[in-house]
Each structure stands twice: as structure tokens, then as C-alpha cells.
Amino acid sequence: MAQxxxxxxxxxxxxTDVGIFGAVVKKGVIKRRAVVxxxxxxxxxxxxxxxxxxxxIFESLLAKLKxxxxxxxxxALDGSLVLARKLxxxxxVETNQIRGYLFMELGHSIVLPFEEPYFxxxxxxxxxxxxxxxxxxxxxxxxxxxELFKQKHLRLVAAEPQPLATFFGLDSLYEVEAxxxxxxxxxxxTNHQLIIIEDKVPRLIRSVDTFxxxxxxxxxxDDRLHYRYKSxxxxxxxxxxxxxxxxxxxxxxxxxxxxxxxxxxxxxxLTGDFPFQEExxxxxxxxxxxxxxxxxxxxxxxxxxxxxxxxxxVGLATIHKDRINLLPDSDVAPKFPxxxxxxxxxxxxxxxxxxxxxxxxxxxxxxxxxxxxxxVRTLQSESAQSAKQEVAQLKETVxxxxxxxxxxxxxxxxxxxxLPERGYILQFAYGADHLVTMNAQFExxxxxxxxxRQLLTDTAFTGITLTSVTTKTMNEEAEVVTSTTVDxxxxxxxxxxxxxxxxxxxxxxxxxxxxxxxxxVPAEVIKGExxxxxxxxxxxxxxxxxxxxxEANPTEEVDPATEAEPGEVVSTEVEEVEGN
Numbered sequence: 145m146a147q148x149x150x151x152x153x154x155x156x157x158x159x160t161d162v163g164i165f166g167a168v169v170k171k172g173v174i175k176r177r178a179v180v181x182x183x184x185x186x187x188x189x190x191x192x193x194x195x196x197x198x199x200x201i202f203e204s205l206l207a208k209l210k211x212x213x214x215x216x217x218x219x220a221l222d223g224s225l226v227l228a229r230k231l232x233x234x235x236x237v238e239t240n241q242i243r244g245y246l247f248m249e250l251g252h253s254i255v256l257p258f259e260e261p262y263f264x265x266x267x268x269x270x271x272x273x274x275x276x277x278x279x280x281x282x283x284x285x286x287x288x289x290x291e292l293f294k295q296k297h298l299r300l301v302a303a304e305p306q307p308l309a310t311f312f313g314l315d316s317l318y319e320v321e322a323x324x325x326x327x328x329x330x331x332x333x334t335n336h337q338l339i340i341i342e343d344k345v346p347r348l349i350r351s352v353d354t355f356x357x358x359x360x361x362x363x364x365x366d367d368r369l370h371y372r373y374k375s376x377x378x379x380x381x382x383x384x385x386x387x388x389x390x391x392x393x394x395x396x397x398x399x400x401x402x403x404x405x406x407x408x409x410x411x412x413x414l415t416g417d418f419p420f421q422e423e424x425x426x427x428x429x430x431x432x433x434x435x436x437x438x439x440x441x442x443x444x445x446x447x448x449x450x451x452x453x454x455x456x457x458v459g460l461a462t463i464h465k466d467r468i469n470l471l472p473d474s475d476v477a478p479k480f481p482x483x484x485x486x487x488x489x490x491x492x493x494x495x496x497x498x499x500x501x502x503x504x505x506x507x508x509x510x511x512x513x514x515x516x517x518x519x520v521r522t523l524q525s526e527s528a529q530s531a532k533q534e535v536a537q538l539k540e541t542v543x544x545x546x547x548x549x550x551x552x553x554x555x556x557x558x559x560x561x562x563l564p565e566r567g568y569i570l571q572f573a574y575g576a577d578h579l580v581t582m583n584a585q586f587e588x589x590x591x592x593x594x595x596x597r598q599l600l601t602d603t604a605f606t607g608i609t610l611t612s613v614t615t616k617t618m619n620e621e622a623e624v625v626t627s628t629t630v631d632x633x634x635x636x637x638x639x640x641x642x643x644x645x646x647x648x649x650x651x652x653x654x655x656x657x658x659x660x661x662x663x664x665v666p667a668e669v670i671k672g673e674x675x676x677x678x679x680x681x682x683x684x685x686x687x688x689x690x691x692x693x694x695e696a697n698p699t700e701e702v703d704p705a706t707e708a709e710p711g712e713v714v715s716t717e718v719e720e721v722e723g724n
Contacts, residue, residue: 161357165178172462190285219303223307263281324410326341327413336418373420555580
């Protein structure tokens with residue numbers, strides 16, 4: 145869960161299918177606001193489409209707002225992109241482990257309509273159950289916005305569901321009662337959203353498309369959008385009836401599935417810039433007995449008259465304890481740029497020293513290789529005719545090693561830098577085609593997943609897979625045995641290390657052993673040992689980052705269904721092994 149914000153100056157944006165709303169807010173006061181209209185098809189359900197004119201339109205909005213480079217930006221993400229779902233969390237999962245649990249279970253026991261989502265959650269404590277409201281969005285859509293803001297030299301620090309921003313805005317203006325059952329009906333030109341708030345906590349968010357964008361002619365007059373409908377009235381009649389039918393469905397679903405203690409919706413608030421709002425209200429009052437409150441056309445925000453179409457931006461700027469941020473942690477801009485720069489400078493010095501040392505080591509290896517080549521040439525000139533064929537084969541082998549090095553030792557060194565303090569490599573095999581298989585032991589699943597995620601982000605490795613995870617109770621005394629096996633493809637000897645218990649006494653704490661497979665990119669490994677190394681490459685004395693990896697139930701036994709694709713988040717499956 146994101147912390148309450150926002151102090152300082154931020155630029156807030158709300159992208160819709162027909163326009164982009166923007167506001168510059170400093171210390172909770174809206175300094176400047178503006179809106180631009182979009183051609184039909186530029187945005188569809190929150191997805192950016194490849195339109196050449198979009199870049200120029202967004203630039204014009206930034207010019208109206210007078211946005212300087214490097215400004216911090218916050219995005220209200222279209223409700224059609226965001227999935228909101230209530231989930232029950234097992235009691236064995238600690239509060240600080242919920243994110244890791246979700247990371248492990250999404251796509252496995254928690255099925256979503258899109259893969260590898262960006263997500264956040266709020267914790268619900270009620271009736272003795274541990275429940276959360278999960279918010280998730282497809283990462284492809286968010287990456288579109290992240291790339292757009294990066295091109296415009298803006299730092300996107302948060303992306304929040306637009307329905308939540310609407311609720312926070314209403315809560316700040318109308319003080320929603322703590323024990324009320326509120327239904328917010330946010331109706332816009334191309335969709336409408338139904339948001340049920342119970343005890344000031346969102347319980348249900350439903351977003352439904354209505355009119356297509358090209359059904360409207362849109363003009364911008366005095367920082368507002370004005371609509372002219374282009375189709376026939378019969379279509380309007382049909383869509384209005386569908387909207388009322390959807391309202392009835394959501395109301396019934398809450399009554400019979402979500403409501404606690406026979407509660408009923410006590411208040412309905414209608415907001416949004418829907419052009420046919422008067423007709424919608426007339427039909428609503430004729431079909432429902434629930435009291436309907438209409439948000440006025442102009443809002444009084446800190447003694448400023450603000451059009452109600454800017455309500456989501458008002459909500460984004462409101463301080464609230466349960467903020468949602470769907471951006472991945474690695475993509476959130478640092479809060480303290482100066483401190484971050486100093487940290488990067490220190491690490492840069494450490495990396496420079498390390499690279500200087502590695503350069504010396506690499507020069508020694510080159511000199512050794514040159515000496516070996518010289519020896520081969522000497523043997524070739526002094527050997528008898530019977531030994532010429534053997535010398536030629538040796539020369540071919542040496543030249544092959546020079547052309548395609550197999551850096552087994554640097555690879556192992558690079559991998560071990562990602563291990564936590566009490567993590568160990570139990571087995572390591574460097575085979576043909578630079579394929580590496582290994583078994584690694586960890587104290588917790590959190591450490592195992594942190595190690596796996598670090599491998600995924602290292603450009604020196606591809607095809608990283610986590611084949612299986614097992615739990616073992618380790619003996620306090622064990623014997624380490626090193627043996628060699630022969631690679632059937634190359635005929636080379638591959639060292640294998642095995643840990644054998646010396647007695648049958650087991651400790652009480654289990655250990656987690658993951659079986660990994662990956663393909664080494666030799667050029668990247670060698671590159672990491674020179675002064676041309678990638679500054680993001682792991683450092684020898686660095687630490688790993690496993691803060692986002694989960695700890696699943698160690699007593700659960702699940703067989704893997706399929707092998708994970710490279711780079712894909714793996715659902716760790718744990719099986720209990722009776723002793724080591």
C-alpha cells in the first residue's frame with residue numbers, strides 16, 4: 145500500500161477516451177488547470193493507440209499548464225483498465241508478507257484476465273477474516289504511459305485507479321459518513337462506473353463502456369469539454385436503458401452477495417460530465433426508490449470554483465491514508481534526488497575500483513593464454529612427425545577456447561553475489577552450449593525468490609527457469625563430497641558438489657532448495673570483468689534485493705504444471721522431503 149501523499153508541487157493527469165485533463169497542484173491548491181480534446185480512437189478503454197497527433201496534443205496540454213522538465217506527475221488510470229477484487233488471505237501469511245504472497249499466487253491460485261500484472265492492495269480487517277482489496281492492471285498498458293512521460297521528461301511517481309480518485313475527491317468535499325453505504329455513479333461520455341463504498345472502504349468497482357468516442361463532436365471552451373451527439377436518438381434510448389439495467393444488477397449483487405447484516409445502499413451520488421445527465425436522472429427517479437444526489441457542475445475546492453469534470457484530479461491531490469499505486473517499485477522516481485545521486489556516486493567509485501582490479505586479473509589471464517599458445521607452437525616445431533596430429537588437435541582446441549570462452553568460474557562468482565548471507569550453492573554444472581544447472585539452498589522462500597528475481601534482471605543470463613523448490617530438514621553435521629561427471633556433448637569433466645549427512649539428527653528449521661537452469665551469455669560475463677561493464681552488473685561485495693519476494697506455505701505440495709518461460713514470474717511450488 146502506498147503512503148499518503150502529496151507534499152510539494154505535482155502535475156496530475158486524467159486520460160479519458162475523449163480528452164486529457166491536467167492540473168498543477170502545489171500544497172493542495174490548484175494553481176493551473178487545462179483540458180485538451182482527443183480525436184476518436186486515440187485512446188480506447190485507457191489503451192494508448194499509435195496516433196501521430198497524440199504527441200502534439202499532449203505537448204499542447206503541457207504548454208497550457210506550463211509544466212517544467214523533471215516535474216513529478218501522478219496519473220489517474222482509466223477504470224476500464226483496472227481490475228478490483230476482494231480476496232481472503234490465509235492466516236499463516238503475515239501482514240508484511242502479503243505482497244510476496246500475491247506475487248507468488250497471481251497467475252496460479254489467483255487468476256486474472258491478463259498476465260504479469262502490476263498490482264497494489266488495501267488491507268481489510270473484518271469479522272475475524274483477513275481480507276484485502278486487490279487492484280491490478282496490465283503491465284503493457286502502464287508501460288505505454290511510463291514511456292510517454294519519460295519522453296516528455298516527466299517523472300511519473302504514481303498511477304492510481306480513476307474510480308478511487310473520484311471517491312477520495314467526494315470524500316474530501318462531502319465528508320462521507322464512516323458507517324454509510326454509498327454508491328458513486330460516475331457517468332462520462334464513453335463509460336460509466338459504479339463504485340460501492342461501505343464504511344469508507346471500496347467494496348466493488350464496476351466500469352462499463354457506453355458510447356463510442358466517434359459518436360461525439362468535442363470542443364474545448366473555458367477549460368471544459370462540450371459535447372454534440374452525432375447519431376440517432378434511438379441509440380441514446382437503448383444505451384440509457386442499458387445503463388439503468390447495469391445499475392440494477394450491481395445493486396442486486398450487493399444486496400445478495402456483498403452486503404453484511406442485511407445492509408442496503410443508503411445514498412447514491414451521481415457525478416461525471418455525461419451530456420444526457422438530465423434524462424438519465426429522470427429515468428432513474430422513475431424506476432428506483434433510492435435517493436439520488438447530483439454533484440453540482442462547479443465544485444468549491446479550497447475556495448476555488450472547479451468544474452466537476454476535474455473531480456478525479458482533486459481526489460489525486462487529496463491526502464489519504466490508503467493510496468493505491470499500480471506502478472512497479474523499480475519505476476517510481478526517487479523522493480530525494482540529491483541523496484540518490486550521492487549514493488550512485490559512491491557506488492560508481494566502488495564499481496570503478498572493482499573494474500580496475502578485474503582488468504588486472506583479465507590481463508594476467510591473457511598473458512597466461514599467450515604463454516600457453518607459445519608452448520603449443522614450440523611443441524609443434526620440436527615434435528616428431530608422429531606427434532604432429534596431436535599437436536594440431538591441441539592447437540585447434542586452444543583456438544576454439546579463445547573464440548568461444550566458457551567462463552565457468554566467473555559465472556559462478558557472478559551468481560554467488562546474489563546469494564543472501566545464509567544462501568549456498570549445493571550443486572553447479574556448466575555444460576555444453578553454456579547451459580548451467582544448479583541447486584541452491586536458502587533460509588526462507590523470500591530469499592529464494594529474491595535470488596531468482598536478481599537472476600532475471602541480469603543481462604548476462606537468459607532462459608532463467610526455476611524448475612522446482614523443495615524443503616529439507618538439514619543435519620547439523622554433514623559431509624561435503626566433490627565429484628566429477630562427463631558432459632556427453634563435449635566430453636568435458638563437470639564438477640559436482642554433494643552434501644551428505646553424517647547422522648540422522650535433524651534440526652527443527654527447514655531449508656528451501658531451488659533447482660535453477662539458465663543459459664550464460666559469455667560476452668556479458670567477460671564484459672562484466674572489464675572497465676566496459678554495465679554499471680547495473682552485480683558487485684562482488686554487493687547485496688541482493690529480495691524485498692518483494694514471497695514466502696509461501698512450506699507444507700503445501702504442488703506439482704509444477706508447466707515450465708516457466710524466460711523472464712516470467714514463477715509460482716514457486718514446494719514439496720516436503722523427509723530429511724536430507
